[in-house]
Amino acid sequence: MTEPRWLDEREERAWRSLMVMQSGLFQYFERQLRAHSGLSAADYEVLAHLSEAPEGRMRSFALARVLRWEKGRLSQHLTRMQKRGLIRREPCPTDQRGAVVVITEPGRALIEKAAPLHVADIRKVLFDDATPAQLDLLTELGDQVKTRLAEIDQRTK
């Protein structure tokens, strides 16, 4: 086996930064969401996608895809959110095995209250200091990563 290509100094710094964002930033959002709205970041993501969908409804497989969650994880999470009255599940009229996930009125009220506070948090920690050039680079990086992950998904299918 050849000697692995370890990260050089520049890559190492970039990697550490990504870890800070991964842990520090998202833990901060999680704490803030819980404190001001009683939602986890996962709850927030589910409600945000549903609230933007036509009539607040999405097929569960489509929801799993946009969230990039596995089916089992989504199903467990939806059960908990259903118990709290934030969403409900209905059978899909065109597919016996598929469910439709629907945001409830309390779910919609909660995300509408939480969203402005969440956006203010994102601005404060991330975007207030970011330049347009930084934002565009972040978008490029995300696109590159998405492309690579899609290629890998494809090859393992």
Add this chain to the structure above:
Amino acid sequence: MTEPRWLDEREERAWRSLMVMQSGLFQYFERQLRAHSGLSAADYEVLAHLSEAPEGRMRSFALARVLRWEKGRLSQHLTRMQKRGLIRREPCPTDQRGAVVVITEPGRALIEKAAPLHVADIRKVLFDDATPAQLDLLTELGDQVKTRLAEIDQRTK
């Protein structure tokens, strides 16, 4: 209350990219680590920090700080890693309440086997396509976020 400043299009794209990295990228690393080394990403982080520390030893509070984990989370995680023989805990000679966390020989063997594979995964999905400008951007962004989070921590103390 004034109308919230929602994210504009450029910010929205950058935010979605960060979410892709947060979910897609780190889930990919998690799956790969489990497949090739039987480690979770959290196990890997703990072992990586310990293996780089002098004599493979760190005070548990120092480990919690570099990992940015809460004490309770670290303690639970270390208990599981100890049962698997990857680390051991020793009382701290200078502080009755503090513990010293030590990497075991099997723990070290495992991280040494996992590290080249993990780095190859990081290269493949992230760094092989990244330009130096993108790497520097990540570092800058991470530094900005770290500064903001530190300020917030300070204010809430």
